[in-house]
Amino acid sequence: MTDNKSLNNPYLPDLATVQEVIDETANIRTLRVTLDDKEKMAAFNFRPGQVGQISVFGTGESTFVINSPPTRRDYLQFSVMRVGEITQRIHQLNAGDRIGLRAPLGNGFQYEDMKGRDILFIGGGIGMAPLRTLLLHMIDNRADYGDITAIYGARSPKDLCYTYEFEEWKTGGVNLVLTVDSEFPGWKERVGFVPTILSQEAPSPLNRIAIVCGPPIMIKFVLFGLKELGFEDRQIITTLEKRMKCGIGICGRCNVGSKYVCVDGPVFNYEQIKGMCQEL
């Protein structure tokens, strides 16, 4: 089948195939995807934190972070929470199904600036997805970084993603602090909301970068917590999510002030967005 496609059309997705589907939680699924164009797949390069627009033709397009690291390029991995029309449709996909993909988009993490420093990941629920890509990238380049601590919380043990690789994270040199909102039978890790655990852990802001992602309410209280611990605005990095359409800085939807989350983000430091917190 020949495609009638023009060159250099940023709206035109590449065709891709779902290779594997993993159930993370009751409403989060992970897709492992490869581009159909083998050469393009082999040459595909991206920064941790960059995103892709997944197309299910007939339903639409939606944005997800590429949560596999650039150091592992057999496939591109996306984790999708079922919340709306398009994610519902993505959850129906099986291995072998064809989708469209526009990637990589967005800025990604400036991990070069984090080299030699201590790292604090703070993730809540599906918000762990964008942190995973950087976390694995750092594990794969472990010598470049100091202490790596990750606080990861979810409502219940059943709502934690990537449980199957927690051991790999730990053996890779990550101090992993897991928490759930309330007591559950058999749960041996921490209990409490992420901001509470943060203040209990009280990591020193000295030479440390905090990378935060989670639901807006968690971000809000984590920001308070980090400021209390003495983190400077530029030491706090978050990756934002907004409703996106074009993904290429044109359609005008995903702005926070004059910044477009799709091209100027999704990764921002707190200094860049703090005047606009009403619109997060």
Place this chain on the structure above:
Amino acid sequence: MAGKIFIALDRLRSTLDKLCSKIDLLAPASSQGNKTGPTAFMPYRSGVVPVLDRQTTLPLKKILLPQAETLLRYEYCKDPQDPLKAALSLDDRSEVRPTLVFGARPCDLKALSTFDRVFTSGPYKDPYYIERRKNTLFATLVCREADGACFCSSVGSGPADMEGSDFRITGIEGGFVVENLTEKAPDLFDSLGEAPTQDQQSEAGRIIEDVSQYRIGTLDLRGNEEAFRKRFEDNEYWQKMAAQCLSCGICTFVCPTCYCFTITDESDNLRGERLRSWDSCMFYHYTLEASGHNPRPTKLNRYRNRVGHKFSYIPEKYDGLLGCSGCGRCIRNCPVSIDIRQAAGQLKENVCDRQ
């Protein structure tokens, strides 16, 4: 570049009849076919009554950014041997024909200077817009029809501003002088009429000079980026400015510089199209996320975003250029008489602009 002709009023339609056999022609007209009712740029063919004595109700943006446009077509082809397998093909071809817009106004063209930056200056370029823009010529009227809602001089333009125009149309006694301004189609009009007489030329020259002196709108709305940032969290200010707002989409749909769009798949079973269509930041659904979270849930947030986009965000990105052409359509058409000159003009504590 010297091409100049005179079109007598009573020969306007016959001239346009000839012109539309040379190139696709769009001219301001009413869908009712007479001089009443709302006007827009419509395909001109013999019999259409051009309405050149007032600004069109709708701007010309749909010529370059149609209200709904196909970005691509997709088709699933089932494998007859194995119905579980389907081949998927995409097609993004589109056809654009050379077009002349006759009777645009400086405010229409001013808006295109904003479009040009948004759609063509990157980091990603919009191929659909670029193709249309490349194929469209503009013959622009020297505007003498400003009303109380107009404020083109407040945004760095003016009623004789010909930036972006390929031809200038000057209304004089008994007809129009049309002159070529660019290299794109210098002889397009040449065979359509006589050269203007010396008197007609000097009359047109006088009018252009006069109109160039007009100041339409007393405020200068440029340079408000810093003032907007300071106002951003002043909820009382925005509450006052947006209290009456009905959250309808009129101001954005009649705006020549509002370009924000949505992208949707419209499917007919195994095939369908991906459409881009006008959207409005005034709508609740515009920023509503699938989770139910909405970063701009109230009209206060949404109106602030509209003003900010035009008078702060766009200028920040594009060297001070505003996202507003001063055409006044949002003011004229607002059902509750919200006047954007107030919200933008008082950012720096100025009073409302009323010429």
Place this chain on the structure above:
Amino acid sequence: MNELHKLVEEALPELDMMIGWAESSDPLRTTPVFINDVESISRLIWSPFCAQNLTGYLVKPPAPQPADKDKKIGICVKGCDSRSLVALIQEKFVARERLHIFGIACRGTVDWRRIMLQVPRSNVKSARVEDNFLLLEDTDGTHKLKLEDVLARKCLRCRYPNPVICDTMIGEPAVLRISPEDAYRDVEAVDQKSLEERLAFWQSDLDRCMRCYACRNACPLCVCQDQCIAETREPRWLTQRTGIREKFLFHMIHAMHLAGRCTECGECERVCPMEIPVTLIKEKLNKIISDKLGYTAGLDPNAVPPMLTFDPGETGV
């Protein structure tokens, strides 16, 4: 005007907020205003330019919530607006006892687009109504227009120029311009057309629709607001395509949801930037309701609109 200011000032101590009309930057149009202090009372005006129906503000988000629960919301209504208020009270969207209604006897409101047809290119500096004339001052001097040539269509067929519900009445009662049996003459004129002509009429008019949804958002009785099925993607009733089918479907949804509820305040038609006579569709439905069921919307706060109830003994249909 002084009467309005005096009466509002008297009532202000018991009011949390007053919704009325004020001057806008255009002499031909007013803008809604929300006031809660004595100093702002002077901004309130009443004139034939006060076209907006303010009752929608009572129910559209963010609807005003009195800070003081013992206080009321004051609102200015014309005859037509008062019927919207009755409908909102009937359907329990607003509580009668929370309102202080300032009813205004109305001799018709002007339609600025009709004025512009008479004096095209006018740069109006001031405008006022005297007797049956509209006097305009612009750069060319003074224009004297006959009021009936510039009144809104709904005013030319108005049956209820005086408020049907109010606490404070302002002005002498107005008399009808038409006899009540002529109220549906515009609908009847369309009905006279052949099927093909009618189809052509609606196709040509509705084709101009841009789906800006101003008609819906200005309608005080379109209470679904942000949940309107015209915009939800799930379920997906309308596509983003621009064809007449989508436009027609939207207007039918709008009208059907208002059948027997619409009080013909004309806001949907007034706000339409494309000048589509959208109220006509609702008038047609109301005429059917009136003929078959003998019901007129927005008159009796205790009545139940026929489409909101089921009566097995119904004889009209």
